[in-house]
Amino acid sequence: MSRPIIFGEISGIQEGHWFTGRKEMMINGFHRSWGVGIDGNRHEGASAVVLSGGYEDDLDLGNEIIYTGAGGNNPNTGKQVEDQSWENRGNAGLLFSMDQGLPVRVIRGYKHRSEFSPIKGYTYAGLYSVVDAWEEIGKSGFKICRFRLEYSGNNYNRQISEKIELDYSRQNTERKETTVLRIIRVTKIARDIKKLYNYECQICQVVIHTKSGRYAEGAHIRPLGRPHNGDDNPNNILCLCPNHHVMFDKGSFSIEDNLELVGMVSGQLVLHAKHKLNISNLKYHRQSHGYN
Ligand SMILES: [Zn+2]
Numbered sequence: 001m002s003r004p005i006i007f008g009e010i011s012g013i014q015e016g017h018w019f020t021g022r023k024e025m026m027i028n029g030f031h032r033s034w035g036v037g038i039d040g041n042r043h044e045g046a047s048a049v050v051l052s053g054g055y056e057d058d059l060d061l062g063n064e065i066i067y068t069g070a071g072g073n074n075p076n077t078g079k080q081v082e083d084q085s086w087e088n089r090g091n092a093g094l095l096f097s098m099d100q101g102l103p104v105r106v107i108r109g110y111k112h113r114s115e116f117s118p119i120k121g122y123t124y125a126g127l128y129s130v131v132d133a134w135e136e137i138g139k140s141g142f143k144i145c146r147f148r149l150e151y152s153g154n155n156y157n158r159q160i161s162e163k164i165e166l167d168y169s170r171q172n173t174e175r176k177e178t179t180v181l182r183i184i185r186v187t188k189i190a191r192d193i194k195k196l197y198n199y200e201c202q203i204c205q206v207v208i209h210t211k212s213g214r215y216a217e218g219a220h221i222r223p224l225g226r227p228h229n230g231d232d233n234p235n236n237i238l239c240l241c242p243n244h245h246v247m248f249d250k251g252s253f254s255i256e257d258n259l260e261l262v263g264m265v266s267g268q269l270v271l272h273a274k275h276k277l278n279i280s281n282l283k284y285h286r287q288s289h290g291y292n
Pocket of ligand 1 (some may be wrong): 201
């Protein structure tokens with residue numbers, strides 16, 4: 001793989017571009033790897049993925065794709081035959097792209113089963129952002145690495161339809177794009193929880209002071225939205241500082257049923273007497289990030 005990795009759009013190849021085969025994508029570095037879904041590695045990130053029907057757990061909703069990581073499958077049947085790993089070159093690359101906010105080119109192949117797939121060859125679906133990563137047990141009973149990709153290209157019409165499809169407006173959510181795309185939840189329930197803690201982080205008890213007053217973030221233990229479908233309920237929300245919010249969402253640490261922390265942060269979750277947590281959501285978070 002001598003060609004350098006290139007992120008973002010490549011001149012001469014517009015969204016919707018049709019390729020007759022994989023070889024055509026390799027010439028200009030559009031997707032450099034033959035027979036592999038994810039082009040990238042842990043040090044540089046992943047720049048392109050192909051949906052080729054090789055993974056039975058893939059879910060394609062158009063502007064939102066639940067993508068199965070690489071490894072552990074029988075390429076002929078698409079069935080998982082062993083566990084996937086975050087150490088896998090491609091999976092580690094997608095994690096890096098998520099954390100660094102790097103765009104990923106998505107390509108759909110003719111074998112991919114979705115209404116968006118071409119009948120022949122491959123089509124370029126546009127730029128997507130990796131906005132979430134977790135692990136779960138797939139259809140065949142093996143651990144799979146999962147990524148949520150959201151369309152982030154410049155096609156205005158598509159961005160509108162994405163907002164309707166995801167129905168974020170109902171939840172009074174403000175979308176904010178920074179280096180890494182983060183969706184800040186500002187529901188009333190989250191505000192109440194933050195007030196209960198007087199904006200002190202439940203992990204480090206630090207308060208962020210801003211010109212408008214004390215600042216903290218409401219962190220959902222089991223995330224809202226597909227495919228997690230957590231509740232916007234006090235028993236599913238923590239009051240965290242921005243650092244611990246990011247670390248929690250990315251699974252740098254998790255929380256045991258007895259409120260002890262596991263992972264890269266040690267100690268105990270601070271819990272107010274009036275704040276009851278749904279223990280099954282803690283379990284969901286641990287399982288999503290490979291603890292117990
Ligand atoms: Zn904190």
